Amino acid sequence: MEARDTPEFADLLLPTNRSKSAPLWSQVKSALSQLILKGELSEHAQLPSEAELCLRFGVSRTVVREALSQLVNERMIYKLQGKGAFVAGRRDEQDFIGTTLSFSGELADKSKTVSHRNLRQEIALPNVRMCKLLGISSDTPVVVLDRLLSVDGHPRFIVRCALPEHFVPGLDKMPMENRSLYDTIGRQYGIRLVRAERWIEATSAGPEEVKLLQVPLGSPLLGIESVGSNDRGEKIEYYTSLYLTDRSRLHFSVVAPNF
Known part of the structure; x- marks a missing residue:
């Protein structure tokens, strides 16, 4: 009311x-x-x-x-x-930006209900940015997984992932609705991401985000780009995402470099 x-x-x-x-x-x-x-x-x-x-x-x-x-x-x-x-809604602090934790994995630890709705799941050829950050050629197939993540029933996050197919054969056919990507690749392929580079920028909701995130046109969003690597330094996952921060704030731990 x-x-x-x-x-x-x-x-x-x-x-x-x-x-x-x-x-x-x-x-x-x-x-x-x-x-x-x-x-x-x-x-x-x-x-x-x-x-x-x-x-x-x-x-x-x-x-x-x-x-x-x-x-x-x-x-x-x-x-x-x-x-x-x-x-304003109460804002949960989230650490996934500064760690290799997944967004859903971190919130599950905080007793939040996280749901995943698949928007796209198929094999495709990589775009120029994927090629650069994953270190692959333009003819290397990737498994594309685009999803809408909701927290306690509220849309929060649109994430678009790409993983070289040779690391995750069959992932394009695997049922991923309401399943954690990181948990799945860990169990099915023995992949554990230990390092990630991420870039963050301010952006705003366009027509597609308005529909998916249920926000007014032009609402502020956080754009995130990430590439994750395994313990052998192989680049496994590339993703871009649009994150609605009206109910949360991101937490970073900053450590001075060793000289």
């Missing part, structure tokens, strides 16, 4: 105290923060409109906008163009 439709919520919004030394925007921000932290507002609940907040707090729209801006910066709320402000 949206916050604006809940009478109890409206009663919690009290006018600001102009005798206090704290700026009015800070008082508004603090009041909304407390409601969010105490659970009075559930994840993704819609906040009242700016006009309603002005009325409830007895302040100007400039004050309300500053308070909301601060809450956005602190990732307590988010805004959708033309729709308003919403309470």
Whole structure:
């Protein structure tokens, strides 16, 4: 239910105290923060409109906008163009970017339910980028596996993998719906990835991502490119992915190089 439709919520919004030394925007921000932290507002609940907040707090729209801006910066709320402000979901910390763990494997360790929906699974020829990062020729067949990963029923991640077929013969025919790729190649082919190089960039949702991830056009996404190697230095897996970070944040451990 949206916050604006809940009478109890409206009663919690009290006018600001102009005798206090704290700026009015800070008082508004603090009041909304407390409601969010105490659970009075559930994840993704819609906040009242700016006009309603002005009325409830007895302040100007400039004050309300500053308070909301601060809450956005602190990732307590988010805004959708033309729709308003919403309470941000709790963000799980994820370490898969800085390790050879798979996305689904890491979340399974955190008691999350991860599901995989196959979008494409077949043998194809590699593109130029695959050839470069996997160190293969343009006529080397690869098994392509494109999937949509969801966490607790919410679409989170579109990942497009390519593995040289000679490492994983028959993978194109193997049932992979709701199966971990890393677990499968470990059990079936004895492959264990021990090293990965990854590149990350900011991007946004296009028409295909809108449909698959169920987000508005232009929503911010994280683009990830990766190439993984086994203990012999053979490059086994190449993938690109688009990652929706509204419910999570990525964690890195950085170590100073030895001189």
